[in-house]
Amino acid sequence: MWRRAAETIHELDALIHAEIRERRACADLAGRGDVLSRLIRVDDGGDRLTDAELRDQMVTLLLAGHETxxxxxxxxxxxxxxxxxxxxxxxxxxxxxxxxxxxxxxxxxxxxxxxxxxxxxxxxxxxxxxxxxxxxxxxxxxxxxxxxxxxxxxxxxxxxxxxxxxxxxxxxxxxxxxxxxxxxxxxxxxxxxxxxxxxxxxxxxxxxxxxxxxxxxxxxxxxxxxxxxxxxxxxxxxxxxxxxxxxxxxxxxx
Structure with a gap:
């Protein structure tokens, strides 16, 4: 059971990271209003969210704000x-x-x-x-x-x-x-x-x-x-x- 759970998490991470890479490369990123685009644009005094941090934010949004x-x-x-x-x-x-x-x-x-x-x-x-x-x-x-x-x-x-x-x-x-x-x-x-x-x-x-x-x-x-x-x-x-x-x-x- 745990092996299947680990495989599922790995597949989910691959999908999310692919989406993050694609979104970062969007020419119209500055004008997009979706959550991921907004998170990518966050700039806290020069500090921006890493891909790993963006992944965590998206998983939290999915599990804590959708399924519940x-x-x-x-x-x-x-x-x-x-x-x-x-x-x-x-x-x-x-x-x-x-x-x-x-x-x-x-x-x-x-x-x-x-x-x-x-x-x-x-x-x-x-x-x-x-x-x-x-x-x-x-x-x-x-x-x-x-x-x-x-x-x-x-x-x-x-x-x-x-x-x-x-x-x-x-x-x-x-x-x-x-x-x-x-x-x-x-x-x-x-x-x-x-x-x-x-x-x-x-x-x-x-x-x-x-x-x-x-x-x-x-x-x-x-x-x-x-x-x-x-x-x-x-x-x-x-x-x-x-x-x-x-x-x-x-x-x-x-």
């Missing part, structure tokens, strides 16, 4: 698709511009199915955590799953209930899909923004019905739907928004 959002959306579509009431509510929100509900759907799906189920740290010095003395070198894992499933934090924690996130923010350290503290995910706000945009487009145009049950499994470090969050997608009839009626004052006769 895609997984969160897969869980959201699966959970909404399990209930006719949730599907109707999501469609109403999408067609009426109720982004607050769509964001609540995304947050609730990430509460039930956090993409990163736990964070792990190795102590550099002795520490006391929860009343337990731990030596330097001990590995400590903070479980996001446990925090999200505690009923004192989220009543009826097993239920999919987006309404719990409407008009309120959960107390600190009770909702942690993006981590917490100074190392909280820098892309948290953008992730919610793009997630809401995707849900709006999907539920405006399509009906999404979940097929069967699903459960999480850990792939690398992310928790993904074991069976792919299978759904049946059918096109919705277009909702016609009535044009505003202009009222013109009547002119008195006589």
């Amino acid at each position: 959002t895609a997984t969160a959306l897969a869980w959201a579509l699966y959970e909404v698709g399990r209930s006719p009431e949730q599907r109707e509510r999501a469609r109403t929100a999408a067609t009426s511009g109720d982004d607050a509900w769509l964001e609540a759907v995304l947050k609730e799906s990430m509460r039930l199915h956090p993409v990163i189920p736990m964070v792990v740290r190795t102590l550099k010095a002795p520490a006391t955590v929860g009343g337990v003395d731990l030596p330097a070198g001990a590995t400590v894992a903070a479980s996001i799953l446990v925090a999200h499933a505690r009923p004192e934090n989220h009543p009826e924690p097993g239920a999919f209930s987006p309404g719990r996130f409407l008009g309120t923010s959960p107390p600190p350290n009770t909702w942690l899909p993006f981590g917490g503290g100074v190392r909280r995910c820098i892309g948290a706000g953008f992730s919610l923004l793009e997630g809401v945009a995707v849900l709006r487009e999907v539920f405006t145009a399509f009906d999404v019905v979940a097929v069967g049950e699903d459960e999480p499994r850990v792939r690398n470090i992310t928790s993904v739907p074991r069976h792919g969050a299978r759904v049946v997608v059918s096109r919705q009839p277009v909702v016609e928004v009535p044009a505003p009626v202009e009222v013109v004052a009547a002119t008195p006769v006589g």
Whole structure:
């Protein structure tokens, strides 16, 4: 398994480095607005990113900013698709511009199915955590799953209930899909923004019905739907928004 993983990384690196070489040679590099071109043009007092640094930036963007959002959306579509009431509510929100509900759907799906189920740290010095003395070198894992499933934090924690996130923010350290503290995910706000945009487009145009049950499994470090969050997608009839009626004052006769 590790040999195949190493071979895959080698193939990925070869593709990325080839793209970097090609992009550096582009005659229109200065006018390009894509992420790689912008990173190549970064000039910090004469210091520019090396090919190795550019490769690391691109891999981080792919794994930390793409797969995680895609997984969160897969869980959201699966959970909404399990209930006719949730599907109707999501469609109403999408067609009426109720982004607050769509964001609540995304947050609730990430509460039930956090993409990163736990964070792990190795102590550099002795520490006391929860009343337990731990030596330097001990590995400590903070479980996001446990925090999200505690009923004192989220009543009826097993239920999919987006309404719990409407008009309120959960107390600190009770909702942690993006981590917490100074190392909280820098892309948290953008992730919610793009997630809401995707849900709006999907539920405006399509009906999404979940097929069967699903459960999480850990792939690398992310928790993904074991069976792919299978759904049946059918096109919705277009909702016609009535044009505003202009009222013109009547002119008195006589």
